[in-house]
Amino acid sequence: MANPVSLEICGTEGHAAVVNGEMYFQSKKVQDADGRKPWKQFPPALPNALELFLDAVAGKTGLPLVTAREAAYRSAVMEAIYQGAREQKWVAPEAPPAAKP
Numbered sequence: 001m002a003n004p005v006s007l008e009i010c011g012t013e014g015h016a017a018v019v020n021g022e023m024y025f026q027s028k029k030v031q032d033a034d035g036r037k038p039w040k041q042f043p044p045a046l047p048n049a050l051e052l053f054l055d056a057v058a059g060k061t062g063l064p065l066v067t068a069r070e071a072a073y074r075s076a077v078m079e080a081i082y083q084g085a086r087e088q089k090w091v092a093p094e095a096p097p098a099a100k101p
Contacts, residue, residue: 079093
């Protein structure tokens with residue numbers, strides 16, 4: 001295989017990499033996550049995002065969905081990234097307006 005590493009995520013408190021289809025995970029905050037052997041301790045998979053959306057439209061509550069404010073902030077972050085790339089400078093994202101009571 002020309003590129004055995006299909007995903008790598010690095011952070012200040014750990015890292016994860018998918019190598020040859022297996023995930024390796026290291027974090028001092030998670031017991032046994034030493035990055036030496038494939039990580040197998042995954043939570044159960046969530047339903048498809050469209051199914052979750054349709055459940056929400058049908059009135060089901062307690063679903064693992066992002067809030068409207070979080071979604072708006074993610075859009076603001078992406079817009080700031082695009083603007084910063086166009087202008088070749090740092091652009092801080094604008095926080096979405098506060099929710100009205």
